[in-house]
């Protein structure tokens with residue numbers, strides 16, 4: 001019977017941070033990058049981490065990615081400790097991290113090919129995700145032939161081709177102009193919905209967080225802490241000129257207080 005299993009998976013969060021503290025040695029000093037952070041994320045949620053420079057956003061993301069381990073507390077994926085990086089959690093970097101000598105299709109198929117998947121399967125997977133991010137016409141192009149926004153889409157497709165359930169994005173649109181940024185926000189939401197992803201997205205921009213997130217997690221520095229976790233109940237696509245949007249903008253701005 002499938003029902004009891006479904007009930008169990010519905011209550012188990014895909015990710016959970018339990019009282020996570022992260023300290024770094026810095027010369028003779030110790031820096032507490034993150035202090036006693038607890039957070040529960042359900043499958044399919046779009047979470048934005050927001051806060052001023054140095055509040056531990058990247059540190060938290062890197063810990064979920066498995067690049068760093070907790071000094072105290074635990075970080076769990078499907079109830080099991082995150083011990084190392086894995087293809088189930090894909091990071092999209094601001095500088096895209098594409099291989100310049102490979103085409104769009106080869107970049108997207110890189111992960112499955114490196115894991116030894118059969119050629120035909122790699123090709124089909126790459127094609128599927130190149131199509132999904134709207135780059136069919138550029139399948140054979142090289143990264144230098146693409147715009148910043150297109151490179152960003154390749155980076156997302158590459159993560160998806162790895163079967164990632166969780167996509168980690170550290171200010172991915174920070175380097176883009178406002179117009180491209182808005183278009184990519186829409187496209188990301190589209191891909192997120194289609195691929196049923198769980199996204200953790202770091203941003204400095206309150207408006208971007210309200211456009212994108214199901215929940216906005218607000219952090220503050222010195223030491224890095226989670227100070228609020230706000231649900232955004234507005235229907236998508238969200239209108240930044242609406243009174244509800246503005247009320248949330250003021251509210252989050254207040255939570256960020258003097259830090260922002």
Ligand SMILES: Nc1ncnc2c1ncn2[C@@H]1O[C@H](COP(=O)(O)OP(=O)(O)OP(=O)(O)O)[C@@H](O)[C@H]1O
Pocket residue numbers: 024025026031032033051052053054055056057058059060224
């Ligand atoms: N490897 C490291 N060694 C020493 N200190 C570190 C290391 N990584 C991060 N830190 C420190 O931890 C704190 C949090 O850094 P983190 O990069 O997580 O902040 P952030 O909120 O992502 O900042 P930004 O918005 O500027 O990217 C900072 O004080 C930083 O100097």
